[in-house]
Amino acid sequence: MKNRYLGSGTVDSTASGLTGPIPEHLPRRLTISLWDFSWYTRAEPGGPYADLDAACAEAAALGYNTIRICAAPLLLFGNLGLDHLAGALDIEGLGARPDGGFFGQRTRWYDAPGGYTINLHERLMELFDAAARHGLVVILASWEYQQSPSFARSQEWFRAIDEVALGDRYALLAAAWDRLITALTTAGHRQRIALVELHNEVDFSILPALQDGGGDAVLQLRGLHPDLLVTASYGKPPHLTMHELPSGLGAAQFHIYSYGVLDALQKRIDIRSENTAAFPNPELRSLLRPDAPTPADYGRAAEWKYAATVVTDQMVYGYDWIDADAWDAWLYNEYGTYREVMRREIESRVIAVAGWARWQQVPAVIGEGWIGYTPLLGTFEEGVIGRELAVHGITTALDHGVWGMVLGSNAAPHHPFWSDKGWQQQTNARILDHP
Template sequence: MTIHAGRARAITMWDFSWLERRWPGAGYEDWDVALAELAERGYDTVRIDAYPHLIDVDPQRTWTLPPLWTQMSWGAQSTIRIQILPQLLDFLRACARHGIGVALSSWFRRDVDDVRMRLDTPQRLAEAWISTLDAIDDAGLLDAIVYVDLCNEFPMPVWSPFVYGTDEAESIGVDHPRIGRWMRESIEIVRAAYPGLDYTFSFSDELDKMVAGDVSAFDLVEPHLWMAGVTDYYDLIGYNYERFDPVGFDNVVARGLEVYRADQSRFDGAILDAIDTIADWSRRVGKPVATTECWSIIDYKDWPGLEWDWVKELNEKAVVHAASTGRWTAIATSNFCGPQFVEMWRDIEYHRRLTDVILSAPIDEDLR
């Protein structure tokens, strides 16, 4: 498969949830059920964590992972034990049964030994990905892969601490020459081993830095875009990405909807303008766009006092706008399109309406 398919893909992010949320009621305990429901909603691609750093050390070890957070609904909210192979291969086979393509990424989850810190050069990052692709290729499943995102939201320290030596460093912008070298060199090494795949690093940075990054080695760009990320919305409601403290979501409950409705045209306009900025960047660099985390609020969940209607409304406006640009070849409807987000997931008609827009989106001639 390839991202350059002459049509847009309806993609969703299942991150590390596909493997870590398999207890009864967590949403992914039966992959065939979850994937059948995904296809029913009109999606044809899923982006997941392949855990390349763990595969590179020992793919069949049972790894112990502390929780990344307790307040968000992605992954597990307590310590969990997982094995990467053969589960990754089994999941790819399940995707194939349901006609779902797979984009590989990694959030580089910390295990109790923190082996991700071994990936302290572009060469070592590339080697971990080559080990992962070798395992997939040996199983005859390479055709299932749509593209490879070498690191989620690079170079944020929470996801790529090996660049800094710690996950508490101040982030370097994607426009920094050192980051450009990391991206270019690691992609070139992986591409030499697997030239038939498409490669990128996903970004979640200030827009001006994002569009100034060196993407010369990329086959596509993957910006993550939210209204809450391109405005002062979170400052106004008092949300600071509290991963282990409920105060952040308490503030979203108390002020989130009120603040949005009070200045809705400004907030809506900001995400639509950001989409236009990315479309212009795509035209300038000649790369297609995939967005798998988007469009309204960054963190949300089923919770007392949290309403989904406004989130869904803004997501729909953004999907329609992105689809109209001719630059997106993979579009998500939000980063809440998974079975653990029950209120969002059960609105099948909503998903079908948006995926119909995505799957019929025009693609500019230079990207076909």
């Protein structure tokens, strides 16, 4: 019997190969470890980035060929009168707590004890030198309008960039990137640059919409450096309305998070808000450690630090004092209700951004993913469920021609997940071996 034709929607139209061309000197696939700003905010003695050469060597041994960093272009090359600060940046973290600990101690990314000073100009070159020795390429981004300055002891960095009018910030970033790229080129590291992002997660940073000047700044920077891939990244890509993105992005660098069960918990305990009356609510109190102080006894970081970051005071308090086992137990118990929607969200969003990249004929990169922001000691994302979702996202990305991807946002030296060496080696090998 002849097979029936049931319409064009039943025909597999998946294209093969990468979504767009990549420069010849770059790897055929990128396996990315997200070092963000931590490569300079967690460089305390004995910290995960105290020895940059060792950190690069370990990343390469685990199968990574790419690191993604905040290169602090506004601090280093923004011409904002901050050269003295860039040459002697005093790292404090969120600061000391009244009980002798420090704010953010049990959060991810904010668990910076501080207590040291670095020359960030020199450190950037040291990082590129180490990357070259170990065969790594670097994705350059900025987190400066999202949180990087909050880790400094001085508020001077934050005040300088915050005084720039909102409508002028993309142009400032483009000019700073031009100077930073020139400095790296002079140092012999131009071919070590895998991608330049005008800014990380423009939709979750203190910036206008990318359509309001950001697209023009990307085009300007691409014109100055036509051999480099230049773009901006989104924390939540508009996967249902990709046509609204500005034209001219040199790569599709999007982040694929499916909060699902995590979002349900966050709403239940009201942990991402600020200035909520009667915080913490009963649901959050039921998940706190027995020794948790009240918010009043816990105290607050300097007010300017909250202005310099998009993370709220309620989240810092909650994550510092959550019982990680109780947190994980709630997620595991409720996950079954959200499993299919989380899998479908990851799959559909990857397919949407890959399809947009193929239409634009640019390489696609997933620079962050897959579940979301969890407490430092929570293991839900690192556990069997989180790894299953990561594999699902990676498989979908490979099937649809995505060029580069993370194993997960927590797969980096400053997270406990870094110790799961076997899974990282196996998964990176799978990505690199994919045709």
